[in-house]
Amino acid sequence: MPTRRDLIAALERAVGREHVLWRPEDLAVYEFDGTIEKSMPHAVVLPGTTEEVAAAVRACNRLGVPITPRGAGTGLSGGSVPAKRGVVIGTGRMRQILEIDPVDLVAVVEPGVPNLDVSKAAAPFGLFYAPDPSSQQACSIGGNVAENAGGPHCLALGVTQNHVLGMEVVTAAGEVAWLGGRVVDSFGYDLRGAFIGSEGTLGIVTKVVLKLLPVPASVVTLLAAFDTVEQASETVSSIIGAGIIPAAMEMMDRLCLQAAEAGFQCGYPPDAGAVLLVELDGLPEAIDSEAARVRAECLERGAVDVRVASSDRERALLWKGRKNAIPALGRLAPNYYIVDGVVPRSKLVDVMQVVGEVSERTGIPIANVFHAGDGNLHPLVLFDEREPGMTERVLDAAAQIMKACVDAGGALSGEHGIGAEKRQFMPWLYGETDIENMERLRGTFGNTGQFNPCKLLPGGIGCGEMAHQAAAVRAAGPDAYV
């Protein structure tokens, strides 16, 4: 390792003096993202151009210092937490929307642009950017690409992978490259595809070409209230089984409803055990009859109330509650651990039952809000990390839920990424050869194990489990790590 002074000097040469942070207290606010993982970097740099990103990466490589890319730091799998310390390269200053092209139907943006800003800029042309993660007001496009972000409206339209045509990247080796382009390019190796969802282990995105879609002609949003999560889960399968693919189909349980209602007075039914939020879009004639069928399916499965948003305002409010539901749980507990598992829709009821059992067995409350249509669960384990031993118990409960998802034929992540904590579960799904192939792919982009280390793939030297380290970090203070 170089001395801290050498490192800072090299970084200042790469991006300019005022864009390097090195004071321990400043670095401490870059120790976390939206999860409970914590680890403090040795320095943070905020480049303003592609060239500066490349220069910063090369400087770190030369000195053998680990690099962790960071967008807005809203991630939910610890992807931007610098597990082996080193340097965080943030995209907070690269926030230009370079182009909106209403004929090619693309937007070209820098990586630090918040997701929602793309749709805002495209709105005057009657266009929008489809993937809509719940943190879309703040989360960055660069981070969306890295984590292959989803969102409620990915049920019918697909995730980030389906909406990125191409991008300019700085690879882990520090080289600038274009993957994909402005048009659909379906021949040869799909490096663009490999890069999306690579969780910042292959490089840093510096420009992205996004696909834009026309805003749907009309939208109907229904809110169905049920007594139990089970009834609501069954309804999800029966709606899809009836041949209807809504634009979005979301579920919230009682705890989430209460938290969201406390925050934003969305008009959710206070006594419901669960609600389904179903959105249909398309031509007005078609969706009216679809809405009637959805209502019928809900009532058939025991819905106590089904209501249609009567105005744009009411619709926006229903969505506001849903999109803020997870962080709103901060009203109920100081910390939550968010599980992001996927199960086949047909197994939704069984796995939800396991979630309930885990909560009962461990005595730890678990709230549920999820993309029901996709079978993408988000059980939220509520706790207080200041209670000794609690974090370990929570991680254990989460592991039990993950195992149930995998056993049901599901996957380890729907949209948040594998990140730090779940990579140990990768062997549940992938064989040795699979993981070796992934490691080789990682090497192709120049990652020698120092580029966003301790993420996505199991193994690696010097990777402790960060959440377990958190208590130690707190006890030792920031200076102990410099």
Add this chain to the structure above:
Amino acid sequence: MASEGLWPVPGDAPTTEDLSRCVHCGLCLSSCPTYLVTGLEVESPRGRIHFAKLIAEGRSELTPAIGRHWDLCLQCRACEAVCPSGVAYGRIQEHARAQLSGTPGGRVQRGLRRLMLRNVIARPRLLAAAMAPARWYTGSPVRGPLRRTGVLRLLGRLGAGERQLPARTGRPFRPGDKLAQPAEARERALLFSGCVMGELFGEVHRATGRVLARAGVATEAPVTQSCCGALHAHDGDLEFARKLARRNIAAFEGSDLPIVVNSAGCGAAMKEYGDLLAGDAKWAGRARTFAARVKDPSEYLAEVGADIPGRLAAKVAYQDACHLAHAQGIREQPRELLRGIGGCDLVETPGADECCGAAGIYSLVQPEMSARLRSRKAEQFREARPDIVVTANPGCQMQYNAAIAEAGIDARVMHLLEVLDEAQAAAEQGQR
């Protein structure tokens, strides 16, 4: 490792309860003006809360760098309005500033600031004397020629302050002064007159009185009221803010009449007197009762349900005052009132609810960031070309005067109540 006793931790330091509400989801980031300008987590609400956590947990000392990050916060509370978890950011920041008062860094500056806030702003006679030159200057014949010479540009902060002054200030309004009265009163209300508001924006109070009178509300301004203490609280001088709060509570007690506050910053602070005095067993209950009576005029007019016709053919850009939109949650009522005016073309400029950079005394103590935020507004005005920029807070009004000058457009800056008054007067004339 932080050792103990290096800096005093006053009773007013941010509470563990408030701090543990933050789950660092980051949804506040894109609402924070200083984060949008810098792209730095250390200049974001989440970062500033984390600093307070680090200090509370003994992981860091309250270093000068942390003090600077806190000081750069506008306290606009846009983050609080979007926070899903309901973090009381405004309160945390006020308590952080209180904690800052005990540290050595920037002691002289802070001391001077506090001296000014305690002994000038909160003392009506001294304030009147201090404001007299500014009042004389705005109406004087030297202003125009002086501006044209460009000599003001050489004066730095003083020149920037000059650009903030309104075209004319009119007569001051002081507690006890007479307000217009309705022929037949169907409601009664009390008016809060404030400090700078009354000295430089007396016309806004008189306009408020006329608008309320047309709605059938008899209004008076109790004599013994004083400055609301918002500026002191934002500066972390909670002790003095509490003193002023008690004085106002006493001044307005004796009835349950609504207290109309037309300065958004004061209104927000007064609605939170209950919070401010929560630890004071003798006053806590009275403070809560008082706070529940405080109303912004737009909120009060909506409740009273007066539908007075108005006429004003103008393109109007309404700019939310932060402490009206974010702290009091009042966004729709002012817009509704403007939409109700015949001929009024209400335009929504992008970022209408983003801070203009006035933020109490922020434009004086953080001139650079303040100017950057003002320039964003100037750009929007240049684009939208409004005839009138409307807001609901004296500091914002002054900042918009400067923004208009920067944009180089010909527009008036008015308080919402002045617009209503002018439009209603015009409609009355038309009927006659």
